[in-house]
Amino acid sequence: MSRETVDLTGLQHAFPYPRSATGAITDLGRLILASIEKSGPISFADYMAQCLYHPEFGYYARPGQPTVSKNGDFITSVSVGPVFGKLLAHRLYKFWRANGSPAVFTILEPGAHDGTLCLDILEAIGDLDPTFRKAIDYLVHEPLPIRHKLLRSKLQGKASVIATPSKYQGKIGALIANEVLDALPVPLYLRSNDQWHEILVTSNAGSLGWDSQPAAPKLPKDLPEGYVTEGPPKLSSFMTPPARMFKDALFIWIDYGLDEEALYHPARTAGTLRCYFKHEACAHPLENPGEQDITADVNFTAVEKLASSMGFQIHPTMNQSRYLTYCGKDWLLSHPSPHEISQFQTLIHPTQFGSRFYALEMTKGNVDPATVFK
Numbered sequence: 340m341s342r343e344t345v346d347l348t349g350l351q352h353a354f355p356y357p358r359s360a361t362g363a364i365t366d367l368g369r370l371i372l373a374s375i376e377k378s379g380p381i382s383f384a385d386y387m388a389q390c391l392y393h394p395e396f397g398y399y400a401r402p403g404q405p406t407v408s409k410n411g412d413f414i415t416s417v418s419v420g421p422v423f424g425k426l427l428a429h430r431l432y433k434f435w436r437a438n439g440s441p442a443v444f445t446i447l448e449p450g451a452h453d454g455t456l457c458l459d460i461l462e463a464i465g466d467l468d469p470t471f472r473k474a475i476d477y478l479v480h481e482p483l484p485i486r487h488k489l490l491r492s493k494l495q496g497k498a499s500v501i502a503t504p505s506k507y508q509g510k511i512g513a514l515i516a517n518e519v520l521d522a523l524p525v526p527l528y529l530r531s532n533d534q535w536h537e538i539l540v541t542s543n544a545g546s547l548g549w550d551s552q553p554a555a556p557k558l559p560k561d562l563p564e565g566y567v568t569e570g571p572p573k574l575s576s577f578m579t580p581p582a583r584m585f586k587d588a589l590f591i592w593i594d595y596g597l598d599e600e601a602l603y604h605p606a607r608t609a610g611t612l613r614c615y616f617k618h619e620a621c622a623h624p625l626e627n628p629g630e631q632d633i634t635a636d637v638n639f640t641a642v643e644k645l646a647s648s649m650g651f652q653i654h655p656t657m658n659q660s661r662y663l664t665y666c667g668k669d670w671l672l673s674h675p676s677p678h679e680i681s682q683f684q685t686l687i688h689p690t691q692f693g694s695r696f697y698a699l700e701m702t703k704g705n706v707d708p709a710t711v712f713k
């Protein structure tokens with residue numbers, strides 16, 4: 340049976356960057372090629388999972404490389420300085436007090452990376468109220484064992500390092516996730532001949548190349564020929580364990596992203612998938628596997644729909660500028676130092692972290708959300 344020919348030029352529009360002229364391939368690239376040659380093409384989501392989370396050669400498995408930092412490939416709000424953690428500590432304090440100042444309050448931080456945000460939050464909580472600090476049971480969660488070792492040595496017992504939230508129970512508490520949803524592997528799709536095709540990664544004369552197969556994702560059908568986009572990651576398997584962990588909770592997701600209408604707008608013909616290497620968003624996803632970040636905008640509609648189906652109450656999403664300003668109302672009145680004000684300005688400035696990033700809050704159980712507006 341002959342396979343329908345699919346025009347893959349939409350992918351060139353999505354990733355217009357040249358592949359390396361040297362044809363250099365990483366150790367991880369060699370492993371992926373060998374596996375494709377043995378077992379056939381793999382989905383882009385599987386490729387992205389290997390690139391980021393291969394236990395030895397994945398992007399997040401290289402502790403010696405400063406990936407998330409000013410010396411690395413990209414920065415996050417955490418890299419700006421401790422003020423981000425301080426503002427989140429204020430938010431958590433408000434929630435804790437509004438819910439009766441419980442004697443034990445669990446904080447779960449997936450994607451804690453090197454533990455910086457955890458330490459910033461704990462220090463700020465200690466300054467705010469020693470009783471609140473005493474109540475905190477802080478859990479940090481990272482998928483790769485190599486990061487667990489690093490986290491343990493950095494956190495020195497101030498937080499517990501866990502491999503999965505599924506074994507833990509917290510009566511009341513909070514989840515804080517900064518830029519984690521954007522790091523979950525996503526499938527890639529291409530619209531061709533009036534149907535969707537899933538993009539696969541294959542071996543092409545000894546290097547990585549594109550292939551495709553017909554697919555039926557839950558994506559709009561009235562999109563132009565050659566349209567490339569990413570589908571949602573496996574949100575359910577990521578969100579279910581933390582959701583089950585808590586009886587009563589506030590979950591705070593901070594990330595760049597869009598609602599579904601904007602994400603799948605007909606004019607967004609190249610999707611949102613991109614790669615970062617040394618602060619430049621200009622690398623091809625098949626280039627340097629394991630040595631560059633690969634990320635996609637969060638589909639906030641998909642996150643909200645799933646959370647609602649899990650029984651969460653969803654609160655209005657707002658951009659980081661508004662969110663942190665509300666969180667920091669009391670802090671701003673306490674005469675922060677010029678150095679801290681400068682961090683705050685970076686965090687809320689529209690051309691830096693203020694308008695591209697959003698905070699999505701949701702609550703579960705019988706809690707007073709103590710929303711930031713109040």
Ligand SMILES: C[S@@+](CC[C@H](N)C(=O)[O-])C[C@H]1O[C@@H](n2cnc3c(N)ncnc32)[C@H](O)[C@@H]1O
Nearest residue numbers: 399415417449450452480481482517518519522
């Ligand atoms: C972009 S970095 C953000 C790090 C940190 N939260 C910050 O804001 O600087 C994404 C982090 O999420 C972690 N991560 C990815 N998938 C995860 C998962 N399923 N559970 C927990 N952490 C995850 C990665 O290992 C990485 O450390």
